[in-house]
Amino acid sequence: MELAIFLGVLLLVGAYFATPNSCYVCGQSIKKTYYTWKIEGKKRVLCPKCNTQMERKVSKQAFSKKFG
Numbered sequence: 001m002e003l004a005i006f007l008g009v010l011l012l013v014g015a016y017f018a019t020p021n022s023c024y025v026c027g028q029s030i031k032k033t034y035y036t037w038k039i040e041g042k043k044r045v046l047c048p049k050c051n052t053q054m055e056r057k058v059s060k061q062a063f064s065k066k067f068g
Helices: 002-017 048-068
Strands: 035-039 042-046
Touching: 035 048, 042 048
Parallel strands: none
Antiparallel strands: 035 042
16 A cells, blocks of 8 residues: 555655646647747747747837837
């Protein structure tokens, strides 16, 4: 019985620390590289394509804010 409880807890801890498996924006499965962004107050994981899109969006907003 103790072994089953231990394995259950070990499985939960392993799932908590496992690498993310899909992009928050497009849902594409993450293979090697992923990026973390703070979206809606929570840390979210993005694929390289969505990361590039977010970088462009943030840069455009900063430029518009500074230069009107």
